[in-house]
Amino acid sequence: MVDSVSPPKINGELSAMVQRALANRAHLARAATLRDSMLLMVLAGVWAFFYFATDGTFLTQRNLLLLALQTSIVSLAAISAVMLIVTRNFDLSVGSAVAFVGVILALLTVKYDVNPWISVIAAVSGGVAMGVWQGLWVARIGVSSFIVTLAGMLYFRGLSMIATNGATVAPLPDALTDLATGFLSPALSISLIVVFLGGYLALRISELNRARSLGLAPQFGADLFSATLPAAVATVVGIWIVSRQGIPYLVLLVAICATAAELLMRRTRYGARLYAIGGNPEAARLSGINVKQAIFWNFVIAGFGYGITGVALTARVSGAIGGTAGLFLELDAIAAAIIGGTSLSGGRGRVIGALLGALLMGSLNNGMSLMNVPTFYQNTARGVVLLLAVAIDHIGRARRFGR
């Protein structure tokens, strides 16, 4: 009699049976691809429209860089919004928290003449502390994140006003302002993009290699091609855009944060935990996942996001305006995440989608401004786009599940 079941062993060499079974699964593709490509198509349609409506101004290198810059703050906030919504949590406090971080940075540098870099570290630490604070209320005490962050939205804004007495604190030292408004030289930018593409491809190839060594990817060439093509297209477009002015440092920051977040969400155990918690908290708990701890760190990461976003925003406008900095940022971030396919009921959502969502909203703003459409109309259009995006997602998903 066998003592107990020995789990199947896989050491590089997999049984021929597994290989055969997996060889029949032609697709390494994900179900989400369709949705992502739909978002891309909508984006392409919007861009084409603005291209003709602005006599080509919209699709110039100059304007696309401006668009990327305009989108950067919302993109930063959208990254942590995705991570929280995936676990069925909300963050309504982003805008106020970002303003408060800005106030810390501005007061330290302008009023107390602290070294700019030490001030940045202090400001980011302040953001992390806010994340820890909110995480404790949600994970330890069990108050719903909606309430905790709604309260945060109010008192972080209030504290920003109290600390500055409602006045603008400006201007920031040039070192910081330059960073937010500066560009990497075109040559360096292009090489960086190429290195980034190289890194991405190396990662894909290493994963495909690994899959092949385990007998999982018989059509190596096809898989590599489908992974490479979009990246190559994006690289070419990217190189064209930056070839004149280079990459703005701020956009570089977004790219770094998004890559880190994407890796964390898609390629670490912690990320898998977040998706599981959002998808089915009970299943997650029964699998031995420490749900409270994961949620707590979720907020700490969001706090780090406040820090980064706050510093970036404050440096960009070269000063802290306690009352209005980051106003409605939380709503823009949530909207971007949702347009990008993040499900409000949890368990679904990707950082890359949220960036596209932010880009779509940013494109509408930018394009309509170029067309001299009044602000009121801009808001209306953004609202309609948000509604349509979510409705299309809902209908598409309902059809896929046969309902």
Place this chain on the structure above:
Amino acid sequence: MTGDVAPAGSAQDADRPFSKWAMVAGHLTKSFPGVRALDDVSVSIYAGEIAALLGQNGAGKSTLIQVMSGFHPAGSYSGRIELGGNDYRPADTAAAEQAGVVLVPQEVSVVSQMSVAENICLNAEPTRWGFVDVSLRLAKAQAALLDFELDVDPHREMGSLDLATQQLIVIARALSKNLKLLILDEPTAALTERESLRLFDRIRTLRARGVASIFVSHRLSEVFSISDRIIVMRDGHIRGDHVTNEVSRADVVAEMLGHARVETQSRPARRAGDAALEVRRLTVFDESAEHRVKVDGLSLAVAKGEVVGLYGLLGSGCVEAALAIYGAWRGVVDAEIAVLGDPVSVAGPPQAIALGLGLMAQDRRDCLIQDQSILDNMMMATIAKGIGLQSLDIAERRRLAISLMKTLRIKAESVDAEMRTLSGGNQQKVQIGRWLAAGAQILILVDPTRGVDVGARGEINRIWSRLSENGHAILIASSDAEELVDVCHRVIVMRNGRKVGELSGATLNEKELLRMAADG
């Protein structure tokens, strides 16, 4: 039997197919406030054995398997458990899984948005250089699926698979983790017959590997066809422990019921009038998977002044049938329904209420607003009528609520008392009052005395008799045989979505009900 009697390795007996203990539990006692759920229970399972755990609701089955699977942590009960000869004291379900004991709950718990591979490796993802090794995860999942002979694409989203497959994947996942004891809590309750066969087919393969299985079930036919041993529980004790082919169904049923119940005298004489509710060819489909039929062509009629029972075990479809007649089922429903002889269509609860129907759902929490008063809860069905612009007759509402409270003998300070302050029995009475206030003539009740103490239970049962004498038609869907035998004129028995028989008069007794509902 004590905890340390495991004759480890000593049994050379060729007659017995099993020779090695998987789990030995001795003198388990576990109490909850007001009830001793397990009272000095000792039970042992051989490696490779399939044991069926039987018992009525509240017999202690759930508590026993929860203790075994670490749901109740070691220390929260007395007694000791050995697993494979070693002391077994799990702090939680994760620790139990680590040790090789896995509970597959009745409601399969999976992350439906994630792929099969992601689910199988959940919280045990293989990593490489600190990152999840996606390829290895896929390979491991595929290996686990093949190992259990499941032909499922590991890329597929879990939610796109049917329940049985999800359940099998959960078992495959457990198998990939050095499984010693598999516990299945009513695994077939939500499955069709074909799916059940598939599940059991797989469970048999575990026997060859020396994995012990315990499964809880109400279906005697499957218990007798698959298990090696049958363990019967009642009132927190083990009342029977038999090798399956050495015991008869009748004996098992007797042990479950405990005592041959005397025919009750309280059953009202039948005084049926004209048909109040007629249902023909009722077919109810699952709300998420339309090919799955929950109720298949059920026909029934309830006359004025008649109390009709609809009896079936979990998953038999009687709850679904009751909800569907009231128009509250969320899935597709197909039926011909007539009320007082006129064909009607019940598109939803508003139409049902307008036709004079009323429903008490299975879970009180679905029907009552705990933060609101008795008055508000009682008047809830009356405010549903019309378009909502009529002014409320405050005085009349209060008068009606007070008089109903008196008639139904609801024990509370006043009609303004919050629902949460009431006992289960009194809460149920408020629900009855609600339908009387709305003038419902046909009452559909689902497990009306669930979680109600014995005293209140008798009182509520007497209310049904009184109402039927006043000409109300009452349909009770329940899995509580005792209750139905006490109050119904006749009982329709369901199994696997179909009507399998009807009992009335002298033939209506608990034993016969249970036999019909469980026999496959």
